[in-house]
Amino acid sequence: MPNEFPNTITIDGVEIHLRVERKAVKNVNARMGEGSMQVSIPQRLERVEAMRIIDELARRLLRRQRARQINREVDAAALARRVALRFPKPPEVQSVEFTTITSSCWGSYSSRTRSIRLSAALRHMPPWVLEAVVAHELAHAIHPNHSPAFWALLRSVYPDTDRARAFLEGVTWLARSWDDLPAVERSQLAADREEQP
Numbered sequence: 416m417p418n419e420f421p422n423t424i425t426i427d428g429v430e431i432h433l434r435v436e437r438k439a440v441k442n443v444n445a446r447m448g449e450g451s452m453q454v455s456i457p458q459r460l461e462r463v464e465a466m467r468i469i470d471e472l473a474r475r476l477l478r479r480q481r482a483r484q485i486n487r488e489v490d491a492a493a494l495a496r497r498v499a500l501r502f503p504k505p506p507e508v509q510s511v512e513f514t515t516i517t518s519s520c521w522g523s524y525s526s527r528t529r530s531i532r533l534s535a536a537l538r539h540m541p542p543w544v545l546e547a548v549v550a551h552e553l554a555h556a557i558h559p560n561h562s563p564a565f566w567a568l569l570r571s572v573y574p575d576t577d578r579a580r581a582f583l584e585g586v587t588w589l590a591r592s593w594d595d596l597p598a599v600e601r602s603q604l605a606a607d608r609e610e611q612p
Contacts, residue, residue: 419462424452426473435469443468447476478515478535491549495531498549501572506556511549513538521583522548524555540586547579 420435432451437458443465444455452473456465491511499505509529522533531552537545550573558565570576 420466420469424470424473426470426477429477431473431477433469435465443472445469445472445476447473447480452476491531491533494546495549495553498546498573499553501550502553502557502568504557506553508553508556522552524552526556526559529556536586540582543575544579544582547573547576548583550576 420433422433423430424433425431430450431447433454434451435454435456437460438455440455440457442457443460446453452469454469454472456468460468491513492508495508495511499508507529508531511531511533513535514532515535520534521537522531524531531549533545533548533552537548551569554565554569554572557568566576573579
């Protein structure tokens with residue numbers, strides 16, 4: 416079958432040129448290039464299942480590619496250094512990176528490696544929200560918990576903390592509730608989004 420698989424697939428609005436080969440392999444293997452994806456699939460894998468796996472892999476690889484791009488576009492380490500200067504004793508940070516791996520939190524701080532990991536989704540939010548998350552993670556360098564002392568320190572160095580938390584709670588609620596919203600409300604929210612500059 417020469418046209419068993421499509422030449423292109425579209426994932427999150429991104430068109431990806433697809434090259435699929437059936438080979439003597441046990442698992443599906445994929446490599447993502449700039450706008451293209453090469454996939455090797457087992458000989459006996461059914462087409463429908465292969466397309467489901469290809470779609471899932473394309474989404475995952477595209478997220479990783481976007482995270483790498485975000486890391487190139489935003490100098491998160493420079494942002495962390497700038498925010499750290501607001502602290503009475505600036506915390507030391509070795510590295511800061513955006514990642515698609517964090518799904519349940521907006522950021523994390525490792526006291527062992529002195530590194531901050533930020534959700535790649537923050538790249539698309541207002542800068543004051545990104546700064547608030549960086550400040551939150553830097554505060555963990557001093558207070559590794561969410562004690563009253565932690566919150567007092569965070570609010571003293573970043574007064575917009577509560578506003579940013581409310582913003583992120585709204586984003587989280589919308590993301591979790593999107594499929595439960597009536598179609599009319601989803602289409603109105605999508606239309607409002609398209610009208611914004």
